[in-house]
Amino acid sequence: MKTLVGLSFLSIFLLISCSKENLYNESASFADSTKITRVLEEKVITAMADRKKKTISTLYGNDIASEHARNSADHQYPSGSELSLVTWSQKEDIQWYGANIPGEIKSIEIVKYQTPDSATLEHYEGKTLQLRKTNFEISMSRIGYISGLRGAVLP
Amino acid sequence: MKTAKRKTLLILSLAIVLFTGLQFAGSDIKKTPVSTTLPFPHDVGIILKKACYDCHSNESQLLWFDKIAPASWIVSRDISDARKVLNFSVWDSLSPADQKGKLFEAFNQISLGAMPLKQYSALHPEAKLTASDITILKTYITSLVSVKTSDTSRINAANKQYDGWITTKTNTPKVKPAPNGIEYIPDFKNWKAISTSDRFDNGTMRVIVANDIAVKAIKENHINPWPNGATFAKIAWEELIDSAGNVQIGEFKQVEFMIKDDKNYEKTAGWGWARWKGMQLAPYGKTETFTQECINCHKPVKDNDFVFTLPLHLKSK
Numbered sequence: 001m002k003t004l005v006g007l008s009f010l011s012i013f014l015l016i017s018c019s020k021e022n023l024y025n026e027s028a029s030f031a032d033s034t035k036i037t038r039v040l041e042e043k044v045i046t047a048m049a050d051r052k053k054k055t056i057s058t059l060y061g062n063d064i065a066s067e068h069a070r071n072s073a074d075h076q077y078p079s080g081s082e083l084s085l086v087t088w089s090q091k092e093d094i095q096w097y098g099a100n101i102p103g104e105i106k107s108i109e110i111v112k113y114q115t116p117d118s119a120t121l122e123h124y125e126g127k128t129l130q131l132r133k134t135n136f137e138i139s140m141s142r143i144g145y146i147s148g149l150r151g152a153v154l155p
Numbered sequence: 156m157k158t159a160k161r162k163t164l165l166i167l168s169l170a171i172v173l174f175t176g177l178q179f180a181g182s183d184i185k186k187t188p189v190s191t192t193l194p195f196p197h198d199v200g201i202i203l204k205k206a207c208y209d210c211h212s213n214e215s216q217l218l219w220f221d222k223i224a225p226a227s228w229i230v231s232r233d234i235s236d237a238r239k240v241l242n243f244s245v246w247d248s249l250s251p252a253d254q255k256g257k258l259f260e261a262f263n264q265i266s267l268g269a270m271p272l273k274q275y276s277a278l279h280p281e282a283k284l285t286a287s288d289i290t291i292l293k294t295y296i297t298s299l300v301s302v303k304t305s306d307t308s309r310i311n312a313a314n315k316q317y318d319g320w321i322t323t324k325t326n327t328p329k330v331k332p333a334p335n336g337i338e339y340i341p342d343f344k345n346w347k348a349i350s351t352s353d354r355f356d357n358g359t360m361r362v363i364v365a366n367d368i369a370v371k372a373i374k375e376n377h378i379n380p381w382p383n384g385a386t387f388a389k390i391a392w393e394e395l396i397d398s399a400g401n402v403q404i405g406e407f408k409q410v411e412f413m414i415k416d417d418k419n420y421e422k423t424a425g426w427g428w429a430r431w432k433g434m435q436l437a438p439y440g441k442t443e444t445f446t447q448e449c450i451n452c453h454k455p456v457k458d459n460d461f462v463f464t465l466p467l468h469l470k471s472k
Binding site: 030 | 262263267293296316317318320321322344345347348350351352353354355356357360362364373378379390392394396399400401402403404406407410434436455456459463465466467468469470472
């Protein structure tokens with residue numbers, strides 16, 4: 001009897017937590033524990049998708065970086081700029097056939113400008129956001145690519 | 156005893172007279188001839204005919220009980236509302252892009268269970284769509300999606316718009332309010348992103364951002380219903396697609412808002428709706444009734460407080 005009561009409480013609890021899950025896109029969100037949650041709260045510079053790889057990405061910037069991307073066409077980011085490219089696998093929007101939206105997080109690449117001519121890349125991978133080592137050449141090419149992305153027009 | 160009987164008789168005969176009289180009042184659904192043969196494949200046409208035509212065409216084939224007042228009044232109001240927003244008999248009058256948009260909207264209304272109207276399908280079981288009907292419709296609309304790469308004219312247009320925007324920052328145009336009185340909110344650029352959407356149905360990329368009140372609600376798990384003051388902006392750009400399947404953001408197309416206020420905006424589902432188009436930020440809509448279009452399409456998610464987007468779960472630090 002006790003287990004039965006316990007079980008029904010458990011199922012009610014599960015039901016409630018499920019209904020909460022339905023209100024958010026949890027799979028695309030960061031797990032609580034990550035140190036880089038602030039990335040998702042920075043300003044949007046642009047967004048893109050790759051239909052072949054089925055990914056969707058948003059480029060975020062801290063205040064210095066987004067200010068620069070919105071006001072000058074050169075890609076010479078000032079010191080202190082931080083650009084974060086968050087890439088998700090795409091999933092179909094269950095509420096709108098015709099839209100693909102973020103599914104699971106695949107990677108986060110953070111470019112940090114110490115000075116205008118020197119930047120570093122931090123590359124995190126997977127849902128658990130493991131910090132990955134990247135070799136020099138790949139880092140340089142990713143820094144070049146990410147810094148070269150043009151800000152989306154925002155009137 | 157006798158008077159009671161007489162009273163009942165009187166009431167009954169009055170009711171009959173009234174009921175018969177009703178049949179001549181109001182409602183008058185005409186069957187106007189169809190103007191066109193539809194550009195749909197045969198199987199798609201059959202499905203739309205059986206499930207939608209009674210309301211969304213000039214070929215309503217009403218059953219006897221639909222024609223009896225007062226039911227017929229409700230039916231005729233539904234039909235005239237329905238024809239106003241979607242009428243397959245005048246399909247030709249829509250541009251190809253609008254036709255595609257309406258078909259995706261129609262499909263989504265069906266798959267979310269909003270169309271055909273419940274009160275109708277309860278009485279007309281033949282109008283209910285089967286899983287295979289839905290697959291046929293889905294396959295058909297999927298075949299309409301454009302897969303071609305963007306030509307240089309689209310790329311040039313995007314470059315030109317960008318160059319103009321990045322160099323002339325100071326003179327922001329004076330933006331006119333929307334026809335329902337809602338003022339433009341330029342600060343949306345600094346709001347937080349809650350989703351990004353690659354709309355392959357109409358070739359646009361969208362970013363959905365939320366103001367501080369909405370972000371606080373997200374963090375505190377108070378989002379259904381959303382608190383008053385919560386505001387969303389959806390920004391849409393044309394997509395530029397290259398042969399490798401890379402999708403970049405092209406020309407800015409529009410920004411639209413939903414502002415939650417269950418008192419001020421009670422009449423429009425608890426939200427203030429507004430849209431501004433192009434670099435000129437021209438307010439969308441001729442009269443304040445433009446919001447009906449927004450509400451109709453958002454109605455299938457009414458249990459989600461009329462919000463489509465399931466936001467990223469931003470967490471407090």
